[in-house]
Amino acid sequence: MMALSKKMLDEPSEIEMLLPWHAAGTLNARDARRVEEALGSDPDLARQYAVIREEYAETIGLNESLGAPSARAMQKLFAAIDAEPVRRPSAFSRLSTRISGFFASLSPRTLAWSASLGALALVMQAGVIGAVLVNNQTSTFQTASLSMNEPTVRSLGSDVGPPRALVRFAPDAKVSDINALLDHYQASIIEARGGLFRLQFGDKAMPKDEIARLISKLQREEIVNLAVAAN
Amino acid sequence: MSATTASDDVLIGRIAQGDRLAMQVLYGRHHVRVFRFGLRLVRNEQIAEDLISEVFLDVWRQASKFEGRSAVSTWLLAITRFKALSALRRRKDAELEDEAANAIEDSSDDPEVVLTKKDTGAALRKCLEALSAEHREIIDLVYYHEKSVEEVARIVDIPENTVKTRLFYARKKLAELLKAAGVERGWP
Numbered sequence A: 001m002m003a004l005s006k007k008m009l010d011e012p013s014e015i016e017m018l019l020p021w022h023a024a025g026t027l028n029a030r031d032a033r034r035v036e037e038a039l040g041s042d043p044d045l046a047r048q049y050a051v052i053r054e055e056y057a058e059t060i061g062l063n064e065s066l067g068a069p070s071a072r073a074m075q076k077l078f079a080a081i082d083a084e085p086v087r088r089p090s091a092f093s094r095l096s097t098r099i100s101g102f103f104a105s106l107s108p109r110t111l112a113w114s115a116s117l118g119a120l121a122l123v124m125q126a127g128v129i130g131a132v133l134v135n136n137q138t139s140t141f142q143t144a145s146l147s148m149n150e151p152t153v154r155s156l157g158s159d160v161g162p163p164r165a166l167v168r169f170a171p172d173a174k175v176s177d178i179n180a181l182l183d184h185y186q187a188s189i190i191e192a193r194g195g196l197f198r199l200q201f202g203d204k205a206m207p208k209d210e211i212a213r214l215i216s217k218l219q220r221e222e223i224v225n226l227a228v229a230a231n
Numbered sequence B: 001m002s003a004t005t006a007s008d009d010v011l012i013g014r015i016a017q018g019d020r021l022a023m024q025v026l027y028g029r030h031h032v033r034v035f036r037f038g039l040r041l042v043r044n045e046q047i048a049e050d051l052i053s054e055v056f057l058d059v060w061r062q063a064s065k066f067e068g069r070s071a072v073s074t075w076l077l078a079i080t081r082f083k084a085l086s087a088l089r090r091r092k093d094a095e096l097e098d099e100a101a102n103a104i105e106d107s108s109d110d111p112e113v114v115l116t117k118k119d120t121g122a123a124l125r126k127c128l129e130a131l132s133a134e135h136r137e138i139i140d141l142v143y144y145h146e147k148s149v150e151e152v153a154r155i156v157d158i159p160e161n162t163v164k165t166r167l168f169y170a171r172k173k174l175a176e177l178l179k180a181a182g183v184e185r186g187w188p
Helices: A002-009 A014-024 A029-041 A043-064 A071-082 A091-104 A108-138 A175-184 A208-219 B008-016 B020-042 B045-065 B072-090 B093-109 B111-116 B120-130 B133-144 B149-156 B160-180
Strands: A164-169 A187-193 A196-201 A224-230
Touching: A014 A029, A014 A043, A014 B133, A014 B160, A029 A043, A043 B120, A043 B133, A043 B160, A071 B020, A071 B045, A164 A208, A175 A187, A208 A224, B008 B020, B008 B045, B008 B072, B020 B045, B020 B072, B020 B133, B045 B072, B072 B133, B072 B149, B120 B133, B120 B160, B133 B149, B133 B160, B149 B160
Parallel strands: none
Antiparallel strands: A164 A196, A164 A224, A187 A196
C-alpha cells in the first residue's frame, strides 16, 4: 500500500508517459524501440501497458459508437459555399497545386529515383566546379566557353506531339513569376528532376522553326537559367 | 490523377482555387471524425453538426493560407477544437453546470451502472464520458485520432511536455473514476 501511494505521488517517467503513443503506434522508431526495451525489462510498466491497451480499445469503441452526422450538415455547408463570392485563385496556390499535383502523381519508386538522380546531379556539378577550379589554377591562358545563347534544338518531335523543354529557373525566381511564365507560355510541368523541370507547351505539335523560336524566347526570360528542347 | 486519389494536400490546393469537387472529396474523407471529435467536446449532436459546416467553410475560405506544416487532418481538428470551445462559451454557464451534474449522477445512480461494474469495457466507456473536456479531448486525440505528441501539441496549442503529462493525469483520473465504480485494473 505504501509502495502504491508512493508510486501515485511519483512523477511519471518519460517512458511511462510515452506508453499511450506506443499503443497507438504513433511513436517514432527511436522512441518505440526505447519503450519496447523498457517493457521487456519492467513488469510494472508492462502491466500498465496492458491497462493502456484496454483504454485504447474502449476509446475507439466509444468514438465509433457516436455515429455520423446527417446529410443536413453537408447541405448546409455547400449552400454556404455557393453563397460565397467567386474568388480568383492566387498565383502561388495555382503553382503549388501544379507542383504538388505532379509529385503526388509519381509513384514512391519514381520519387526515389528522382531523388537519387538529383543527388547524382549535385555530385556531377561539384565535379565540374572542381575541374574548372583546377584548370584555372594550372593555366592562366586557357579559356573555356559554354554558350547557352544558342538554342539547343534536338529531337523536337514536331510530328509526334506538343513541344517540350527542360528548364531550370533562376534560384531567386519568385513563385508568382514562374506561374505567370507558365501561364504566358501555356505550359505545364510534366516532370521535375534535380532542379530541372520538363515543360510541355500547349497541346498541339509545332513546326521545328516555331519551336526553335519558342525555346530561344524562353532562354531570354529573366527567370530562366537554362532552356533546352526535349522530348 | 483523379480527385478521389489525390492527397489531402493536393485537395487543399484545389480548394484554394475554388474547386467544389475537391471540397466534396475532402469532406467525405474527414467529416465523420471531425463530427465525432466535436461531439465529444460539445456533447450535443445539433451543435456538433453545425460545427462541421463551420469547420469546412473555414477550410474553403482559408485553404490558400494552409502552409502544409501539419497534416490536413491535424489542421481540421485544430479548427474543430477552436470552434467547439467558442460554441461552448456561447452556452450559458448554468446550462453547463446542469450537464456536468447530470454526467456525475449518470455514473453513480443509474442502475445500469451497477451492472456494468462487472463489465470493465462498458465501465471504461462510461468513465471516459465522465472525464473533463480537457481530459476527454487529449485521450481522443491520442487513441482515436492517432495523433503524435507533436500533432496534439499543435491542435491543443500547448507544449509537448504538457501534452505528455496531461494525458498521464487524464489516465490517472480515469483510473480513479473506475476505482470509484468498483473496477480495479492493477494501475496505478
